[in-house]
Each structure stands twice: as structure tokens, then as C-alpha cells.
């Protein structure tokens with residue numbers, strides 16, 4: 001993995017109007033999020049999802065789909081007003 005592609009591994013990371021946070025304690029490394037949104041997530045060497053800088057290229061609906069795909073709801077999304085919109 002390119003180390004320059006990650007600045008703030010678990011977030012919060014702002015992507016357009018969404019802010020993404022990964023709860024590392026919940027994440028079980030199922031990698032569903034990586035399959036759905038490969039520009040946004042990758043697994044680190046502890047098999048926890050981390051947020052790539054290229055998340056900025058991902059469309060919001062894909063980010064929502066990735067959060068929905070997470071079996072343990074470890075991906076938390078907030079809107080531009082700081083309101084939690086998922087889960």
C-alpha cells in the first residue's frame with residue numbers, strides 16, 4: 001500500500017458533504033467495504049479498514065453502500081451539519 005494514500009486512517013475524513021469514520025474496535029476485517037468502495041477503503045496490516053485519500057473520488061452513494069455492507073456497522077457517516085446519517 002502506498003503510505004501517501006492514507007493521512008487519517010480511521011477518519012474523520014471529509015468526502016464532499018459526508019464525513020467518514022471507521023470504528024476500529026468494531027471492524028472485523030470482513031472487507032465488504034473494500035469490495036464495494038475500493039477507492040475509499042483498504043485493510044491495513046491489522047486487517048482493519050482504513051480510509052484512503054482517494055475516497056474523495058468515490059461517489060456518495062457508493063460510500064453509503066459500503067457502510068450498509070459492513071456486517072458490524074463499523075462505518076459511521078455524518079452529514080455536513082455533523083448529524084449522524086448512518087447507521
Ligand code: SF4
Pocket residue numbers: 022026027028029030031032033034041048049069070071072073074075
Ligand atoms: S466491512 Fe466493516 S468490518 Fe469489514 S473491513 Fe469494512 S469496516 Fe471493517
